[in-house]
């Protein structure tokens with residue numbers, strides 16, 4: 018317990034100290050990492066922990082951005098409320114998608130979620146009147162009780178707390194009976210059901226969580242980029258989020274953060290090689306899935322085990 | 334026998350053209366240890382799979398504790414108090430032995446999603462209780478020293494016992510064991526027998542054991558049913574079954590059956 | 596009108612059939628659904644383009660070169676990735692095949708640019724009226740080549756020992772060793788054959804669509820065709836391809852052109868939901 022309090026205190030200190038040491042642009046990047054990590058956290062839950070491959074995350078992100086933008090443009094709903102409403106709705110969509118797993122798994126699930134993303138993207142592109150069609154639409158600025166949050170420096174105080182709280186909640190869930198049930202389903206559905214676990218309900222819940230997290234992440238990414246471009250919410254992007262999860266480590270929330278940091282920061286270091294960026298990411302994904310399917314996090318924990326001589330279990 | 338805990342009536346199961354079970358009926362009395370034996374492919378696993386909701390019945394029915402259960406979802410049947418092990422072990426391989434058993438216990442103690450997400454004091458209390466329960470069950474099956482070992486890394490005999498501990502964690506009244514003795518050495522089989530006898534004596538469990546050889550189950554079964562090619566060919570006490578010519582024929586072929594007659 | 600739609604749709608259908616055939620071959624034979632297959636189709640077309648426009652080869656030489664290169668590509672994919680991953684989880688294999696496709700696509704984007712390239716037709720692309728229906732010689736050629744490939748495949752499967760081994764592997768993987776051929780050799784052959792098939796399909800579709808790194812999305816059409824055909828049957832894949840071509844053309848003509856894009860995704864989801872075993876497949880139950 019005291020360890021947790023200490024950890025919390027350190028995190029708070031870093032949170033409030035960072036803006037004094039980082040430039041505006043760096044704060045923006047921190048926000049970008051955090052929002053991406055939230056999107057990828059959805060994949061960690063549904064694919065990494067519960068074992069259900071999903072290529073729907075890009076669609077969830079797109080819906081999470083378009084939802085509040087459309088609600089604001091048409092009905093004047095404040096953006097923060099729009100993001101929350103949309104996330105709940107997208108969570109429900111995720112739940113419905115999860116019901117697909119009653120009938121399909123493995124390859125077919127990958128195909129079905131892929132088709133879902135493709136259809137959602139086509140809907141964005143073809144609903145010109147509502148979404149601006151292929152051109153896309155503006156994401157409104159976040160305003161909360163008269164204060165506007167438009168820059169990296171101000172969004173920092175919104176994005177990080179939101180992402181932090183959600184990460185904490187997911188971390189807790191994973192280390193609870195719910196998370197154990199997810200992991201059980203991944204390892205043997207038959208045995209999980211024989212243990213009294215309602216497999217379909219849990220899979221649907223995992224999809225709902227990934228939808229909710231993806232939508233909030235999508236809303237935050239929209240606030241950061243200020244523009245919604247439908248080409249950003251297709252199958253390619255779904256694979257991109259999967260790649261972030263694989264490279265970071267799909268089986269833990271930490272992996273989502275590590276992966277996002279890599280994928281956001283690498284372009285900074287490779288600025289001279291912009292044209293090869295996509296290739297670099299694709300190669301990263303390929304190399305990791307073949308050689309290190311559990312990502313950088315597993316690399317780190319293996320190193321720790323070698324250095325420490327013994328693996329630490331259950332340390333929270 | 335209206336007092337049976339599990340009643341299987343005229344059960345037939347087909348896979349395409351193959352008849353895995355053909356009009357099989359079976360009663361399992363409360364607090365008994367019963368066995369189903371038969372050569373490979375006789376339909377023994379299919380029997381358990383129908384009773385636990387993994388396969389559907391083509392015709393016939395299965396009743397448990399007065400209610401029809403065939404065709405219900407596996408998790409629903411588990412919640413009624415039927416637990417099982419698997420012939421080729423279906424453990425959660427990446428989890429520790431302790432976590433495997435905790436999964437079985439979770440349903441009886443877990444709180445809401447909210448308390449799981451918040452990790453409040455109530456959560457920690459139940460988590461401790463689940464852990465303690467899992468540890469106790471592991472000790473019961475003799476795995477007290479293996480709690481932190483990854484399930485996939487356990488030797489085969491221990492994996493089988495872990496499956497039993499995990500099944501017990503769901504707090505069943507009826508335990509269905511699919512070839513628990515396969516691949517065990519004879520000392521291990523004796524150990525297993527005494528665990529099963531203890532379970533009946535201490536927890537009042539009803540147990541159905543499947544085996545393809547006669548040796549193990551003879552020692553502890555009250556009643557034995559013999560299947561061959563999906564049909565019931567004999568049943569009765571171990572003594573009766575052992576001397577049944579049908580059974581000898583099924584196991585040793587025609588010649589042996591004639592030999593035992595003459 | 597209807598006759599016109601049907602005639603035009605055969606072209607697309609024939610190409611979908613080829614792609615679906617590649618999927619099914621790989622899936623049935625090696626147990627992998629190759630999510631990067633569409634990108635291999637694109638890559639094959641680019642190989643011809645590179646040979647012709649950058650190395651200055653004649654079109655037919657460039658095609659021959661591309662086919663040889665795709666043999667190599669298939670071998671590399673199997674030996675470097677699928678063989679090491681043969682015991683990995685299904686999830687890892689799915690992601691690896693997605694990654695392979697992404698690598699090919701991003702390679703093209705990096706080195707060939709993101710924009711579309713013109714690609715030569717095999718025959719004239721101006722239509723000629725035949726009995727009241729407009730027929731495009733280039734499209735006829737596509738159908739012709741597709742049929743020739745199907746016949747060649749049939750002969751390979753029917754007449755050669757390796758072809759029989761591949762079919763045996765598609766039935767079950769121990770079957771191949773019964774025929775007397777090493778399973779890993781058969782797997783290698785399947786990957787090579789599928790890779791060549793992808794290149795042929797790429798050369799055929801490239802003139803119809805615009806050749807850009809994103810042409811690989813056509814892969815989804817191949818998936819849909821394969822799923823429609825049961826994902827497990829080679830003749831089913833061909834039937835599924837033709838059926839999808841026709842359905843797409845009908846939806847595009849009689850409903851709306853936006854629907855033409857969506858229809859194959861919708862069919863994909865619908866078939867998966869209603870008959871996950873496909874139109875011609877059978878459902879199996881996991882044995883425990």
Ligand SMILES: Nc1ncnc2c1ncn2[C@@H]1O[C@H](COP(=O)(O)OP(=O)(O)O)[C@@H](O)[C@H]1O
Nearest residue numbers: 348353372373374375376377378379880881882
């Ligand atoms: N899921 C299944 N699909 C098709 N056939 C099956 C399935 N499960 C069992 N069978 C067949 O049913 C018969 C009985 O199998 P099983 O119950 O496993 O026998 P046992 O457990 O007595 O060895 C066998 O011929 C087996 O091949």
Ligand SMILES: [Mg+2]
Nearest residue numbers: 377378379420
């Ligand atoms: Mg069996």
